[in-house]
Amino acid sequence: MLYRENGQFKTNYRADQQIFPILQDRIGIAIVLLIAFVLVPLTAPEYLLRAILIPFLILSLAALGLNILVGYCGQISLGTGAFMAVGAYAAYNFQARIDGFPLLLSLLCGGLCATLVGVAFGIPSLRIKGLYLAVATLAAQFFVDWAFLRIKWLTNDSTSGSVSVAGLQIFGLRIESPEQKYLFCLAIVAVFALGAKNLVRGAIGREWMAIRDMDVAASVIGIRPMYAKLTAFAVSSFIVGVAGALWGFVYLGTWEPAAFSIDRSFQLLFMVIIGGLGSIMGSFFGAAFIVVLPIVLDNLPYWFGIPVDTALASHLTFMIFGSLIVFFLIVEPHGIARLWSTAKEKLRLWPFPH
């Protein structure tokens, strides 16, 4: 009833091809953006912003990047943590070595460095497929872990391998309070999400999906696998690199290579799978699920007033986390995004049955 497209006729191709062709969708997105940009920073408590919303935004950006590679192009990658690390450290080097280098530019340059590394480690994908590729990308993960611990130049000669940034500002505006950090991340995520959505709707996105579905058939009809796969790696690593730079600069402030370890890679892969492969919305759903769940599980005993030994609580968190992953995969292997689109389909008919 509310979601019917009745009467929304398009009169030109441009209108037909827009991202949100249904008016209700456009209104919905506008409301979400209004809440996100205006209401949340004004009313949210500091803990919510600092510990939940900011990591959610940054990790959803990284999940977006990974989704492009795994969900849209079908190349399983377990080295995402490494690309985040490259982005973070590269951005740090630009920021620290060049006085007065604008923050936004350092983030983007960090992303570009991550792109170069991503394409380099993506070259094996031209020959290796599937699970073999997944394990091979772990080479990237461990190599980058080692490089940032060992090669002093990369960490600006810090003796401990730990680097930090302070005094972030953009166009003269300081980025220090949780609200400012949140808005900064939100702006970047919004821009990137829009860009990614348009990319996957375009020719290159279709090439990726063709490679994912049947790469031999795709090359038969003229899609160059090298171009498609390497551009997927490039775009994905760029986004992941920027996310990594944001993670280090905005969320952590000080970081060491262990912040981007293999656990981060697995976490991002979880987000993408649970959220839904091949779906931009799915990255956000997955990130929300994975970011909020451990915090909820950790704090549950306190909310119910049950004093639980912290070791037991952590182990239980692990157990519940694992079981929920399995449960989710059984119930909806295509992720939350599929649940969402099913719900929207049902809404289009509601209250009629068919």
Place this chain on the structure above:
Amino acid sequence: MKISSIALAAVALLAAGGACAQSKEQFFPLLVYRTGPYAPNGTPWADGKQDYLKMINARDGGINGVKITYEECETGYATDKGVECYERLKGKGASLFDPQSTGITFALTDKAPADKIPLLTLGYGLAASQDGSIFKWNFPLMGSYWTAADVLIQHIGKREGGLDKLKGKKIALVYHDSPYGKEPIPMLEERSKMHGFELIKIPVTAPGVEQKSAWLQVRQQRPDYVLLWGWGVMNSAALKEAQATGYPRDKMYGVWWSGAEPDVKDVGEGAAGYNALNLNTAGTQPKVIQDIIKFVYDKGQGTGPQAEVGSVLYTRGVVIQALGVEAVRRAQERFGKGKVMTGEQVRWGLENLALDQKRLDALGLSGVIRPISTSCVDHMGSSWVRVQTWDGAKWSFSSDWYQADDQIIKPMVRSAAEKWAGDKKISKRTPEDCQS
């Protein structure tokens, strides 16, 4: 989350925040790790901290009548979880943090000054933070990795018959590849230049559970001494590999975080002869441990198993919390006895600790640690440490008390601190600021 509940939560938090200052309880956040590869060493430390607080409540009724509350938060030695725990607990009126990890300390060193909460990093953390004139909020009490490395070289020199006899010798550092393990390297390189020994650096990828290559390298290089800078599972794995490659354990020296019971118990006889530094005495004799047994364990309130009470890391946890409580007490002497202290006030307390032997006796810490007194420029307070040796069944002290050589340490600390200040654009504290 609905907006009304967000708003309500915001109001409630603000009210709670305001109320905390007036509440009659001193809150101690306890960042711990009881899971993960570092749990074997993190657990007794955490138990010691909690038991001491329970004892103070049970025996004294709190600090001058102010009851102590505490909450544990599991970090798993991971920096991001540590930061998340910090953010969650600081709002409850936390007056000092002991992150139990050098990595987390690095991350919090930038946040703590803004939030005005001091970091108590006894025996770990940034070595340069000993300089209180730049690191206002960091307190590496009783030692840092530079003092540890310095003392080890002094001891080895003494064993060789003089520091000049070190010329031409080889000393290998088998270290945990993380900020913790890399921290002593500048000091060791400095000393290797001074005395002419060759420093061989052998990193072990965290968590250090498989070390065969590292020890094959040790066997290849045949160093005269091996310094072990490990944590958690890495320590016992190192000793097992040392045994498997036949390196004499009595030529191995560990830092004070590599010399506790979990590190050697399951190697047993195979680790006999291994030496390590120890900042504190262990055992169930000291009065403070006896009090804990009497007021906490005898009432069935103990945090861990009673067999653990009095072990090396447990006692160190007790010492850390005792110094924290003493800082609160000292702050109360200035800012109001019987009142709840804020982070800034506790910071002053940490900066003006004056524990002479008499005070140590009163606290029940006599024989556990040596007198310690901090000041505005010296946030370490004391660097007394001894070497202990494992004989297959227990630890026993095998050397006199050493003190770090300030002639070498102080210039290095000063230049490192100044470099930090330059990078972060922090200015040196003024004499007036020292009095506040």
Place this chain on the structure above:
Amino acid sequence: MGFFLETLLGGLMTGMLYSLIALGFVLIFKASGVFNFAQGSMVLFAALAMARFAEWLPHWTGLSNKFLVNALALLVALAIMIVVAWLIERLVLGKLVNQEGIALLMATLGVAYFLDGFGQVLFGSDIYKLDVGMPKDPVIVLDKVLPGGVLVSLEDLIAAGVAAALVALLAVFFQKTSTGRALRAVADDHQAAQAIGIRLSRIWVIVWSVAGFVAIVAGIIWGSKLGVQFSLSLVALKALPVVILGGLTSVPGAIVGGLLIGVGEKLSEVYIGPYLGGGIEIWFAYVLALLFLLVRPQGLFGEKIIDRV
């Protein structure tokens, strides 16, 4: 020269130990097409069960003969792993029949998290000793021929021998027995195997139990070497290059891959490592596997991947 032989031998033996863990991966992939990311956690769970029961049994039954206690603990651990296998099949695999590989991979990752937490809840997170009477001190051989002799770790030698025996046993099992043939049929195509009357659930329970047994053996050997603690599950990450180098579907591949990776790792760390500052062995192993894969994308002994359009 002597030291080179030592490193080589050390690498070969470590490689055999990695193969032990890799075997678990290969078994499960061969028979159910699932890449079992939970293998490391299974090794940990099995080792924890064995270590703790070896500790608790003397208290409960009063037995003190070490051999008997260890044997009993082994039986108990085996029983536990069979129950775990059955539960995994019932609750996880059975519901995900014929899903995409990546969903199954993620499911096993979920199982890994669950087992990690559960194992520590049941058995604790301290370091536990696993004493099966392995000799801990090394032997020096060939010291008349080469200066300084060659250091051989008896513990590693025995472990390598056990691994070789296990592989031979498994190879016979797969090739000669009817259950082995059924397993290979299931690996080829689940639905076809079901169509000809092979009970999928029974086969999967058998496979996961065998993998559980392999996990116990790997757990005992690694646990006796390193002590049983949570970080034992991380050794599986070192065994992954072995799996992909040898081929996901080949048991002899796991051995050859293990030997290659073991030797490559140790030689690189000892001889190339010092020039690069050390700590290179884990990424070197992966890069080595990657280089082999570029030449043979299905691993050295894996089945050729045939793409149908």
